[in-house]
Amino acid sequence: MAPQKLLCLPSLLLLLLTRLLPQADTRSFVVDRDHDRFLLDGAPFRYVSGSLHYFRVPRVLWADRLFKMRMSGLNAVQFYVPWNYHEPEPGVYNFNANRDLFAFLREATLANLLVILRPGPYICAEWEMGGLPAWLLRKPKIHLRTSDPDFLAAVDSWLKVLLPKIHPWLYHNGGNIISIQVENEYGSYGACDMSYMRHLAGLFRALLGDKILLFTTDGPEGLKCGSLQGLYTTIDFGPADNMTKIFALLRKYEPRGPLVNSEYYTGWLDYWGQNHSTRSVPAVTKGLENMLKLGASVNMYMFHGGTNFGYWNGADEKGRFLPITTSYDYDAPISEAGDPTPKLFAIRNVISKFQEVPLGPLPPPSPKMMLGPLSLHLDGNLLAFLDFLCPQGPIHSILPMTFEAVNQDHGYMLYRTYLTHTVSEPTQFWVPNNGVHDRAYVMVDGVFQGVLERNMKHNLFLTGKKGAKLDVLLENMGRLSFGSNSSDFKGLLEPPILGQTVLTQWLMFPLKVDNLVKWWFPNQLLKSSHPQTPSGPTFYSTTFPILDSGGDTFLFLPGWTKGQVWINGFNLGRYWTKRGPQQTLYVPRPLLFPRGALNKITLLELENVPLQPQIQFLDRPILSSTMHKTYIYSLSAESASEPMELSGH
Numbered sequence: 001m002a003p004q005k006l007l008c009l010p011s012l013l014l015l016l017l018t019r020l021l022p023q024a025d026t027r028s029f030v031v032d033r034d035h036d037r038f039l040l041d042g043a044p045f046r047y048v049s050g051s052l053h054y055f056r057v058p059r060v061l062w063a064d065r066l067f068k069m070r071m072s073g074l075n076a077v078q079f080y081v082p083w084n085y086h087e088p089e090p091g092v093y094n095f096n097a098n099r100d101l102f103a104f105l106r107e108a109t110l111a112n113l114l115v116i117l118r119p120g121p122y123i124c125a126e127w128e129m130g131g132l133p134a135w136l137l138r139k140p141k142i143h144l145r146t147s148d149p150d151f152l153a154a155v156d157s158w159l160k161v162l163l164p165k166i167h168p169w170l171y172h173n174g175g176n177i178i179s180i181q182v183e184n185e186y187g188s189y190g191a192c193d194m195s196y197m198r199h200l201a202g203l204f205r206a207l208l209g210d211k212i213l214l215f216t217t218d219g220p221e222g223l224k225c226g227s228l229q230g231l232y233t234t235i236d237f238g239p240a241d242n243m244t245k246i247f248a249l250l251r252k253y254e255p256r257g258p259l260v261n262s263e264y265y266t267g268w269l270d271y272w273g274q275n276h277s278t279r280s281v282p283a284v285t286k287g288l289e290n291m292l293k294l295g296a297s298v299n300m301y302m303f304h305g306g307t308n309f310g311y312w313n314g315a316d317e318k319g320r321f322l323p324i325t326t327s328y329d330y331d332a333p334i335s336e337a338g339d340p341t342p343k344l345f346a347i348r349n350v351i352s353k354f355q356e357v358p359l360g361p362l363p364p365p366s367p368k369m370m371l372g373p374l375s376l377h378l379d380g381n382l383l384a385f386l387d388f389l390c391p392q393g394p395i396h397s398i399l400p401m402t403f404e405a406v407n408q409d410h411g412y413m414l415y416r417t418y419l420t421h422t423v424s425e426p427t428q429f430w431v432p433n434n435g436v437h438d439r440a441y442v443m444v445d446g447v448f449q450g451v452l453e454r455n456m457k458h459n460l461f462l463t464g465k466k467g468a469k470l471d472v473l474l475e476n477m478g479r480l481s482f483g484s485n486s487s488d489f490k491g492l493l494e495p496p497i498l499g500q501t502v503l504t505q506w507l508m509f510p511l512k513v514d515n516l517v518k519w520w521f522p523n524q525l526l527k528s529s530h531p532q533t534p535s536g537p538t539f540y541s542t543t544f545p546i547l548d549s550g551g552d553t554f555l556f557l558p559g560w561t562k563g564q565v566w567i568n569g570f571n572l573g574r575y576w577t578k579r580g581p582q583q584t585l586y587v588p589r590p591l592l593f594p595r596g597a598l599n600k601i602t603l604l605e606l607e608n609v610p611l612q613p614q615i616q617f618l619d620r621p622i623l624s625s626t627m628h629k630t631y632i633y634s635l636s637a638e639s640a641s642e643p644m645e646l647s648g649h
């Protein structure tokens with residue numbers, strides 16, 4: 001509990017606590033270089049930690065997840081602080097509700113977990129732009145993660161708000177934060193700008209004082225540019241890596257002091273369109289045991305992955321642009337739905353060989369709910385709602401502008417132009433220099449024509465009369481979170497070409513889809529909207545009650561193609577049934593209204609809907625299959641029976 005909170009306790013309890021708790025002035029967490037170990041309050045200490053990202057778990061579930069981590073035998077929790085989650089606009093800060101970092105710190109204290117904090121400012125984490133706010137790119141020439149004055153000015157302004165708030169939570173001040181990481185795997189970034197790292201180290205030291213342990217984390221190949229005199233050097237690697245070789249390399253940078261693996265990978269991330277990643281239990285536990293035998297301190301990345309709700313997923317570029325999936329299950333010891341897995345029990349068993357594990361059972365898996373199939377009704381094509389999606393009206397420019405140039409950070413923007421001449425023969429429509437960032441849904445006079453995608457060869461041929469409306473809906477699939485030295489601008493980065501004609505004179509409509517879905521569909525519009533053929537960007541919805549007490553559930557969208565889902569106004573994230581490997585979206589029980597009230601689900605389908613626009617809620621996730629067929633799970637009392645194949649899709 002933060003020190004200032006102690007003061008509101010009844011005086012007798014306060015007196016008792018101050019007798020029991022080590023006094024702030026005797027609290028310490030230091031490196032003992034004589035014996036290659038940490039000391040906590042003067043006693044030898046080794047942390048066995050796990051990563052849990054509060055920004056990927058609804059606040060109401062934080063205590064549950066942290067309790068399970070403690071019961072697994074962990075004595076610390078490690079997490080990042082995403083800058084873009086807390087400063088949505090320059091100078092505007094949000095530490096409320098699901099973004100209440102300090103409530104999470106309190107929950108970690110109550111779970112008797114120490115904290116290893118990683119405030120970046122860059123965090124990677126498969127998070128949108130690696131945690132950096134997209135508004136930085138409103139200065140297009142900014143050089144991220146360097147001593148570029150524009151970048152440093154924004155970093156200083158943010159850290160001068162965040163770090164003073166963190167100060168009271170430092171362990172020696174009575175809080176639970178034992179160490180703080182500066183930047184993140186800086187050695188993996190091409191810039192290698194040491195004045196930037198020195199600037200950060202100086203700022204952290206100035207704002208946090210000289211007692212807190214500051215450290216860096218890098219992969220083996222990044223130690224040269226990622227480590228810095230005065231910051232304790234730690235490393236990250238996974239079960240398949242050669243621990244002996246890597247720790248020997250680390251010793252070149254930290255000849256004395258405890259060995260630390262700050263990210264021991266228990267699983268791995270998933271990309272849309274790639275196979276689901278897993279790491280085997282024996283491999284993970286063997287590597288963990290070997291490190292603990294060496295006396296190393298270890299943080300398991302991830303211990304609980306959670307979900308990339310909304311538009312928060314990031315992306316990687318490995319030959320081509322690869323957006324991260326909505327699920328961040330990570331094949332972690334605690335599943336995306338918060339359930340203990342066999343991997344957790346195996347890890348708990350290893351930890352018990354080295355230190356006390358709390359007595360008592362792990363909570364069982366949470367209750368799960370099945371529901372449906374539910375039929376959705378057509379609300380109307382996206383274009384029918386344009387005035388409500390862009391109430392301030394369009395921005396005009398001869399050439400198309402990026403999302404960042406019109407202050408639109410996430411989601412969708414509509415680009416509109418008019419044909420200056422009739423195109424009677426099918427004519428190729430394309431964007432030079434791979435300029436579609438990231439997916440474009442093309443319509444002529446409201447009729448869906450097809451899709452263009454970043455890094456993908458798409459041939460799209462159009463016809464249209466002079467004066468016809470050419471609409472291009474651009475989807476931002478999430479900004480690069482790793483590696484790229486260049487900024488990941490979104491939108492139409494080049495003017496599209498139709499045949500031999502460069503198309504100019506564009507209207508840009510930044511779309512506030514969440515506001516429309518969250519607050520209201522204009523009911524009078526629903527009656528008057530003339531639902532065209534249900535293809536292209538289209539809204540569907542329905543309402544439904546849950547049965548008995550309900551439970552966690554997994555939204556299954558058989559036959560749908562790709563889009564976004566909201567439940568009771570909460571942006572659940574992206575689905576891409578057609579591409580996989582994720583086929584279901586995790587729906588935490590607290591998002592649903594109790595029995596007797598009606599829940600509302602809204603879909604924005606971007607391409608094509610199934611012949612029967614139905615959805616289902618299953619009692620289990622499907623994270624590793626690319627469905628080329630349409631399945632409907634026949635409902636049965638005990639659980640989803642084998643899927644019944646309906647039709648090819």
Ligand SMILES: CCCCNC(=S)N1C[C@H](O)[C@@H](O)[C@@H](O)[C@H]1CO
Pocket residue numbers: 123124125126184185236263268269316482
């Ligand atoms: C495929 C390259 C991914 C780069 N990220 C790597 S190596 N990782 C290290 C990084 O520090 C962490 O934030 C996570 O991003 C993790 C992968 O889950």
